[in-house]
Every structure is written in structure tokens, then in C-alpha cells.
Amino acid sequence: xKNQEIAxxxxxxxxxxxxxxxxxxxxxxxxxxxxNLEGLTKDVAALSREELLEIPGIGHxxxxxxxxxxxxxxxxxxxxxxKEVPEGLAALLSVPSLGPKTAKLLYEKLKIKNVDELEKxxxxxxxxxxxxxxxxxxxxILRGIEMLKRGKERxxxxxxxxxxxxxxEHLEKATHIEKINIAGSLRRMKDTxxxxxxxxxxxxxxxxxxxxxxxxxxxxxxMHGPTKSSIVTREGLQxxxxxxxxxxxxxxxxxxxxxxEHNIRxxxxxxxxxxxxxxxxxxxxxxxxKLGGKDENDVYKILGLQYVPPEMREDRGxxxxxxxxxxxxxxxxxxxxxxxxxxxxxxxxxxxLEELIxxxxxxxxxxxxxxxxxxGLGIARGLSEERLLEEKKEVDALNKKLRGFKLxxxxxxxxxxxxxxxxxxxxxxxxxxxVAAIHSGFRQPKEQLTKRLVSAMKNPYVSIIAHPTGxxxxxxxxxxxxxxxxxxxxxxxxTALEINAYPLRLDLSDVYxxxxxxxxxxxxxxxxxxxxxxxxxxxxxxxxxRRGWLEKKDMLNALKYEQLMKxxxxxx
DNA sequence: GCCGTTTTCGGCCCGACTGTTTTCAGTCG
Numbered sequence: 115x116k117n118q119e120i121a122x123x124x125x126x127x128x129x130x131x132x133x134x135x136x137x138x139x140x141x142x143x144x145x146x147x148x149x150n151l152e153g154l155t156k157d158v159a160a161l162s163r164e165e166l167l168e169i170p171g172i173g174h175x176x177x178x179x180x181x182x183x184x185x186x187x188x189x190x191x192x193x194x195x196x197k198e199v200p201e202g203l204a205a206l207l208s209v210p211s212l213g214p215k216t217a218k219l220l221y222e223k224l225k226i227k228n229v230d231e232l233e234k235x236x237x238x239x240x241x242x243x244x245x246x247x248x249x250x251x252x253x254x255i256l257r258g259i260e261m262l263k264r265g266k267e268r269x270x271x272x273x274x275x276x277x278x279x280x281x282x283e284h285l286e287k288a289t290h291i292e293k294i295n296i297a298g299s300l301r302r303m304k305d306t307x308x309x310x311x312x313x314x315x316x317x318x319x320x321x322x323x324x325x326x327x328x329x330x331x332x333x334x335x336x337m338h339g340p341t342k343s344s345i346v347t348r349e350g351l352q353x354x355x356x357x358x359x360x361x362x363x364x365x366x367x368x369x370x371x372x373x374x375e376h377n378i379r380x381x382x383x384x385x386x387x388x389x390x391x392x393x394x395x396x397x398x399x400x401x402x403x404k405l406g407g408k409d410e411n412d413v414y415k416i417l418g419l420q421y422v423p424p425e426m427r428e429d430r431g432x433x434x435x436x437x438x439x440x441x442x443x444x445x446x447x448x449x450x451x452x453x454x455x456x457x458x459x460x461x462x463x464x465x466x467l468e469e470l471i472x473x474x475x476x477x478x479x480x481x482x483x484x485x486x487x488x489x490g491l492g493i494a495r496g497l498s499e500e501r502l503l504e505e506k507k508e509v510d511a512l513n514k515k516l517r518g519f520k521l522x523x524x525x526x527x528x529x530x531x532x533x534x535x536x537x538x539x540x541x542x543x544x545x546x547x548x549v550a551a552i553h554s555g556f557r558q559p560k561e562q563l564t565k566r567l568v569s570a571m572k573n574p575y576v577s578i579i580a581h582p583t584g585x586x587x588x589x590x591x592x593x594x595x596x597x598x599x600x601x602x603x604x605x606x607x608x609t610a611l612e613i614n615a616y617p618l619r620l621d622l623s624d625v626y627x628x629x630x631x632x633x634x635x636x637x638x639x640x641x642x643x644x645x646x647x648x649x650x651x652x653x654x655x656x657x658x659x660r661r662g663w664l665e666k667k668d669m670l671n672a673l674k675y676e677q678l679m680k681x682x683x684x685x686x
Numbered sequence: 687g688c689c690g691t692t693t694t695c696g697g698c699c700c701g702a703c704t705g706t707t708t709t710c711a712g713t714c715g
Contacts, residue, residue, distance in 0.1 A: 139698050143687035173688050211704090213713050246712080250705055298715085311715085339703055354715085356702090369700090374715065381699040386692095392700055 115157045124148035129204040130195045132214040146171040153430040155629035159184050202228040210258040268306035270587040272617020278310045289325035297370035301424045303657035305620040309352035319357035326355045362394040365407035369393040375429035425660040444660045449672040452481035455640030461486035462494035463644045473646035481675050483522035485549045488536040490528040520675050522546040531555040533569035542575035551580035560594040571609040574686050581614040581621040601630045608685045610636040615655025627662025638670040
């Protein structure tokens with residue numbers, strides 16, 4: 115799929131146009147088109163001109179550029195702008211506090227073409243004296259460069275969310291707050307986030323702001339205003355806090371939850387209805403009468419929309435669906451009846467079957483699947499055929515004793531580098547459930563990796579593909595696979611895909627979950643638990659599922675035990 | 687550059703904070 119490449123090109127054009135000081139609406143048109151291409155489930159290369167024009171934000175001009183790129187691997191207008199804007203200058207835009215106007219100024223006056231040159235001249239205080247630049251601006255640019263170097267990559271959701279909760283707890287203790295909530299991409303539960311946004315109401319915003327910038331977490335105060343402040347924590351996370359009146363809390367929450375693209379669509383709708391929408395409320399245009407804003411749902415209701423859950427607010431079609439009253443009823447944590455990927459101390463887990471059962475029951479589950487590693491994964495003490503069958507005996511015995519709870523006997527079978535399963539079918543057929551996964555050969559060519567997954571899915575006993583892309587956020591990129599082929603094959607063979615809830619994995623990513631659902635693929639959200647506290651990661655997986663528009667009916671482990679067993683037998 | 691139950695031309699989301707100004711531009715979200 116060339117979708118991402120073309121989206122990248124449109125974003126690049128937007129960056130360059132920005133430096134050129136072009137019409138901001140034209141720039142936005144490129145960005146919006148890029149965003150829509152990224153979220154597109156079909157391959158643009160396979161679309162006709164008419165179908166291209168149906169994509170929101172794509173008109174004749176951009177459709178032509180898409181076709182041009184598919185044919186020639188180039189977009190001439192981009193090559194042309196590149197000749198006008200010096201190479202590397204666009205990279206200056208990635209420095210926080212430095213925008214297109216300043217970038218252009220720096221190039222024109224000082225011939226600065228990249229971040230290194232910028233840093234050198236800023237340190238030598240050569241920027242001071244340019245129009246609109248004095249000591250403070252120079253300091254801010256240097257600080258921006260530091261931030262860029264330090265916090266380049268986005269942080270995994272699972273690392274940031276606990277910090278956010280901790281800060282909220284501290285704030286509530288330190289000062290008088292009425293309501294407080296997480297907003298931003300963290301509330302949308304994106305798999306990685308760049309900063310923490312918090313929204314609160316209070317009778318005394320000044321006191322809240324003061325308490326905030328003096329929290330023990332604070333390493334640096336970036337901004338300290340009467341209703342809005344920003345700090346950097348010792349972990350290097352930026353936290354923005356905004357305080358609003360109770361009357362505006364809902365509108366503000368909607369506004370600060372974003373996404374930006376979702377908000378822009380809402381405001382456009384408001385304008386068309388003769389209304390005005392901002393973080394203070396939703397107002398009638400002619401006399402500015404406030405129509406709502408205390409509750410978040412006011413905004414959606416008055417715009418004639420269904421309430422859109424935060425995880426869906428990405429402008430990936432949720433607004434159109436909400437207009438038609440056709441939003442899916444998203445899966446919830448309470449729908450989850452069990453965990454289908456769990457390790458014991460037989461392989462690389464830390465607990466006995468009994469301990470795992472207790473922990474699972476404590477979380478209200480009806481069942482869990484025991485899926486230790488297979489023999490090929492020596493490093494994880496993978497089980498031989500004999501040890502596997504021994505474990506199965508134990509599981510059978512426990513199942514006879516247990517009341518109101520079931521163990522599924524399973525295996526996380528390794529998909530070998532040639533695509534064969536680590537156990538033969540005779541063994542796999544004795545399992546209730548088979549979870550297959552790639553654990554090695556991540557650097558094989560795309561074709562080979564795809565072939566391995568396809569061959570696993572064709573095996574009648576393989577129920578689920580675990581962590582389908584193998585990524586470890588911030589540590590290891592996903593291995594390369596032909597995702598379209600994998601999704602099609604999952605649908606065709608009736609093999610479910612795992613949404614691995616381990617915070618560094620969150621794999622399959624929500625970007626692929628939605629297109630997979632549209633193909634009819636089934637899913638399982640699993641924690642891959644090795645230590646019992648990891649059972650609590652389930653909610654991260656549920657969030658990814660919700661971001662992918664999944665419902666209860668899409669999920670294997672939302673089924674009751676009997677239905678689940680029936681579903682698992684269907685493929686065999 | 688896109689888009690049209692007010693339009694095929696003229697709109698296009700809105701406000702806080704900072705640093706530089708002396709009324710506002712730039713940046714950010």
C-alpha cells in the first residue's frame with residue numbers, strides 16, 4: 115500500500131509551503147488529505163479517479179498527484195518546491211517554539227539551513243537583533259532544541275498514564291479542585307503520546323496553577339498563566355494543565371481531548387449551522403447566546419451527533435457515522451470474560467496454574483487459556499511435547515475440580531523461520547486453543563515473513579496470531595509484512611488476530627484493527643501475562659480495540675466459555 | 687487546495703500565552 119508514502123509526500127509539501135508562507139488553507143488542505151490517506155483502509159493504488167474523489171479532502175488536483183505518484187513514484191510539484199526551499203529547512207519546524215515564519219527569517223538573514231547550524235549560532239548569540247528576536251526568544255529556541263533532542267520519540271501509553279494519574283492525585287491533595295480529568299491523546303488512548311493534558315475546574319484557578327507549577331514532579335516550568343500552565347516532569351514529559359469554569363467544563367473537555375482534526379470538523383459543522391464552538395461552550399451565532407457546554411455531550415447533541423467516545427475521535431469516519439446514528443457500540447473492559455494468552459512458570463512465566471486461576475477469578479474472569487512457549491523457544495524454556503502433555507494432564511485435573519471457572523489448554527506455538535509450526539498437527543490437535551507467533555527472524559524479507567504468517571493461518575489448529583507485527587514501542591520496529599495479505603488471509607481462514615495488551619506491544623495497532631474488522635476478521639485481546647499483575651494490562655488492549663471500532667461481537671474473549679469453545683472448533 | 691440544504695467563488699476553527707511590542711505577531715494545541 116502506497117497510502118502512507120503518499121500521505122508523507124503531502125505532509126512534506128505542507129511543511130515546505132508553510133516555510134514559503136503560502137495560503138494557510140492550502141497547507142491545511144494537504145495536511146487533511148494526508149491524514150485521510152493514513153486512515154484509509156483501501157489501497158489507493160487500486161482506486162479509480164472517481165473513488166479517489168470520494169475520499170474526503172481529495173479533489174481533482176490531489177487525485178492527480180496521487181495518480182502521478184503511483185505511475186512515476188514522483189510528484190513534480192514537490193520536486194519544484196524542493197528547489198525553492200533549501201534542503202533541511204523544514205526540519206527547523208520540528209523545534210518547539212520555532213514556526214515557519216521564524217524558520218524563513220533565519221534562513222533569509224543568517225542562511226541557517228538545519229538544526230545544527232541553528233544551535234551553533236544561537237549559542238553564539240547571533241540570533242539576537244533579528245527583527246522580533248531578543249534574548250528570550252533565543253533562549254527558547256535553544257530550549258526547544260534540547261527538548262527536540264531529548265523527547266524525540268513519543269512515549270508509550272503504558273508509561274505515561276500512571277504518571278498522569280499520579281499528578282492528578284497530587285493536585286487534588288494540594289489544592290481545591292472540583293472536577294479533574296485527563297484530556298488530549300492520552301484520553302483518546304493513543305498507543306504513544308507526546309504530552310499529558312489535564313483539565314480541571316476550580317473556584318480559584320490561580321491557586322491551582324500555583325500548586326501545579328510547584329508539584330514535586332516539576333523539573334521545568336514552560337508556561338505559567340492564569341488559567342493555563344505547562345511543565346516538564348523529571349521523566350521529560352510535558353504536562354499541560356488548563357482550568358475552566360464549571361459551566362464550560364464539557365466544551366473544554368471536548369476541545370482538549372481532540373483530536374485536532376476531529377475538533378476542526380466539529381467547528382466546521384457548527385459554523386454551517388450558524389453556531390460557534392469553542393472551549394467555553396457552544397453558542398448561537400447571531401446573539402452569542404450560550405446553548406450548552408457544561409456537559410461534553412451538549413456539544414454533540416446540539417450539532418445533531420451521537421456522543422462520540424474519545425477513542426474514536428480521529429476523523430476516521432466517526433463524524434459521518436455519528437450523523438447517521440450509526441456508531442458502533444464499542445467493547446468495554448467489563449465485556450471481557452477471560453484472557454487467552456497466559457504463561458506459567460513451566461516456560462517463562464512466574465506463577466503456578468493455581469496462582470493464575472486465583473488472580474483471574476479475582477478479576478471476574480470465567481476462563482483463561484494457558485499458552486506456554488513451545489520447544490523452539492529455548493530462551494523462554496519452551497515446552498517439549500512431553501512437558502506440554504504433562505501440563506495438559508494438570509489442566510485436565512484442575513478443570514475437574516474447578517467450579518464456575520475453566521482453563522483452556524493451549525500453546526503459544528513458535529512459527530519457525532521456514533513457516534512450519536514448532537509442533538506437528540498431532541500435538542496441536544490435542545489443544546483447546548493454539549496461539550501462533552513469530553519470535554525470530556525479524557529481519558527476513560517481507561515476502562518470507564508474510565509467508566510465515568500465512569502458513570500459520572492456513573493451519574487448521576491455529577486459532578490466534580499473537581502480536582502480529584512483533585513491534586516493541588520505542589525499542590523495536592514492527593517486522594515488515596504485507597498487511598493487506600495478512601488481513602485478507604485472517605478473514606479467509608477464520609484465524610483471529612491478537613491485540614496484545616502489553617503496553618510496549620499494543621500489537622495489532624489500532625491503525626490496522628479497523629480495516630481488519632471491515633474484512634470480517636475476529637480478534638482476541640490478550641495480556642500475554644507472565645506475572646499476575648500484568649493481567650491488569652487488559653484495559654490497554656481494550657482501548658486499542660475501541661480505537662479500532664471493535665464491538666463485543668468482534669471479540670473471541672468476550673464470548674462465554676461454551677460459545678468460545680464452539681467458535682474455536684469452527685476452523686478445524 | 688477543497689467544497690457547496692445559504693455559494694462553483696469566497697469562504698475555510700478558535701483562543702491562550704509569550705515576547706516583542708505600544709497593539710500584535712508567532713506559535714501551539
